[in-house]
Amino acid sequence: xxxxxxxxxxxxxxxxxxxxxxxxxxxxxxxxxxxxxxxxxxxxxxxxxxxxxxxxxxxxxxxxxxxxxxxxxxxxxxxxxxxxxxxxxxxxxxxxxxxxxxxxxxxxxxxxxxxxxxxxxxxxxxxxxxxxxxxxxxxxxxxxxxxxxxxxxxxxxx
Amino acid sequence: xxxxxxxxxxxxxxxxxxxxxxxxxxxxxxxxxxxxxxxxxxxxxxxxxxxxxxxxxxxxxxxxxxxxxxxxxxxxxxxxxxxxxxxxxxxxxxxxxxxxxxxxxxxxxxxxxxxxxxxxxxxxxxxxxxxxxxxxxxxxxxxxxxxxxxxxxxxxxxxxxxxxxxxxxxxxxxxxxxxxxxxxxxxxxxxxxxxxxxxxxxxxxxxxxxxxxxxxxxxxxxxxxxxxxxxxxxxxxxxxxxxxxxxxxxxxxxxxxxxxxxxxxxxxxxxxxxxxxxxxxxxxxxxxxxxxxx
Numbered sequence: 001x002x003x004x005x006x007x008x009x010x011x012x013x014x015x016x017x018x019x020x021x022x023x024x025x026x027x028x029x030x031x032x033x034x035x036x037x038x039x040x041x042x043x044x045x046x047x048x049x050x051x052x053x054x055x056x057x058x059x060x061x062x063x064x065x066x067x068x069x070x071x072x073x074x075x076x077x078x079x080x081x082x083x084x085x086x087x088x089x090x091x092x093x094x095x096x097x098x099x100x101x102x103x104x105x106x107x108x109x110x111x112x113x114x115x116x117x118x119x120x121x122x123x124x125x126x127x128x129x130x131x132x133x134x135x136x137x138x139x140x141x142x143x144x145x146x147x148x149x150x151x152x153x154x155x156x157x158x
Numbered sequence: 159x160x161x162x163x164x165x166x167x168x169x170x171x172x173x174x175x176x177x178x179x180x181x182x183x184x185x186x187x188x189x190x191x192x193x194x195x196x197x198x199x200x201x202x203x204x205x206x207x208x209x210x211x212x213x214x215x216x217x218x219x220x221x222x223x224x225x226x227x228x229x230x231x232x233x234x235x236x237x238x239x240x241x242x243x244x245x246x247x248x249x250x251x252x253x254x255x256x257x258x259x260x261x262x263x264x265x266x267x268x269x270x271x272x273x274x275x276x277x278x279x280x281x282x283x284x285x286x287x288x289x290x291x292x293x294x295x296x297x298x299x300x301x302x303x304x305x306x307x308x309x310x311x312x313x314x315x316x317x318x319x320x321x322x323x324x325x326x327x328x329x330x331x332x333x334x335x336x337x338x339x340x341x342x343x344x345x346x347x348x349x350x351x352x353x354x355x356x357x358x359x360x361x362x363x364x365x366x367x368x369x370x371x372x373x374x375x376x377x378x379x380x381x382x383x384x385x386x387x388x389x390x391x392x393x394x395x396x397x398x399x400x401x402x403x404x405x406x407x408x409x410x411x412x413x414x415x416x417x418x419x420x421x422x423x424x425x426x427x428x429x430x431x432x433x434x435x436x437x438x439x440x441x442x443x444x445x446x447x448x449x450x451x452x
Contacts, residue, residue, distance in 0.1 A: 018352050018353040019353070019433070020430065021430025021432045023373040023374075023376040026373075026377070055336075058334075058335055060187070060356035062356065063356055063371075
């Protein structure tokens with residue numbers, strides 16, 4: 001199911017598969033994180049209240065509260081008492097060594113999985129580069145936006 | 159606040175246990191799925207909660223009170239749609255609705271009209287001429303127009319085709335989100351209720367075998383496949399295992415306390431399980447033995 005919601009003046013789509021084995025809260029946290037990394041959601045953008053988002057997504061507020069807890073502990077969002085919840089500024093909380101330590105197991109899994117499927121590593125490299133290009137294209141597209149601009153740039157590049 | 163709390167309920171039917179050690183907690187505003195195979199004790203559990211049956215042991219409360227002591231105003235805010243309900247065959251739907259509405263001072267006639275249109279109910283027809291699906295839609299319309307705070311549905315989707323089931327579920331989601339109706343839904347069609355519920359209780363042979371938020375259950379219950387003895391013994395050491403199967407040299411473990419860091423040093427693949435697969439991991443063997451259908 002595809003849902004529309006407004007975050008920081010921008011309309012974003014969230015795709016939720018209720019019949020998947022991945023918890024709904026994890027599905028949403030992952031998509032919001034992607035939108036932040038790609039720049040669709042800029043630092044400082046206000047995100048809806050737990051109740052507001054729960055109603056937009058037809059979910060129980062406890063599920064959305066779990067999403068926000070997860071995002072907050074990951075440093076993606078922060079809450080200011082009485083003002084609301086916002087996208088956090090880009091983080092440099094981790095040293096480069098720590099960043100690499102956290103990524104290492106994921107990269108190892110990726111390489112093992114590719115090997116298992118018999119994919120040659122040049123192709124794997126190409127796929128990774130394509131993914132990086134996709135997310136940075138998004139980022140640069142959004143950096144040109146005026147702050148608070150409506151969501152009109154979708155498909156511009158195409 | 160918990161709307162329903164049931165602790166260690168036991169109820170015998172002519173010497174046989176219909177329900178044994180059933181626990182259930184339904185917080186305000188949540189939608190609880192009471193899930194089990196046919197004959198697992200779901201309907202008995204609902205009757206105990208409503209006070210239609212008295213438990214032999216254990217206790218149940220609604221809004222913190224014994225169901226038998228509920229004040230009439232409170233009781234009128236509980237709507238119950240049973241699996242099999244009938245009106246006299248000659249009675250017209252309009253007459254049935256007038257009768258039902260007379261019991262509920264808070265009856266919402268505008269809501270009833272809207273649902274009659276939405277469900278395409280012909281109110282001048284006698285009850286006896288309705289199909290099973292039409293009867294269910296009629297009773298759900300009554301339950302919603304009653305403006306309940308607690309809605310209990312026993313097998314709401316049973317015998318309905320996919321289109322009607324979908325419109326039914328959409329209505330339930332509206333009720334949950336716009337009016338914060340607390341719901342208890344018993345069902346054995348798991349993929350349907352998976353969209354609506356946020357809490358789950360599995361009932362097996364009258365017992366609650368698992369009860370928690372659906373999201374937390376999906377986080378913790380996983381299937382892990384390993385092929386080496388070394389990894390299999392690490393699995394047994396680190397995880398609590400609900401069931402396991404050996405297939406062609408691969409051992410599948412259904413674990414109930416998964417966390418990614420516990421996989422350190424284990425060479426295995428982790429599979430996510432949806433509600434139906436989780437249910438089978440808990441109840442599969444028994445259900446197959448009993449020759450029951452999911």
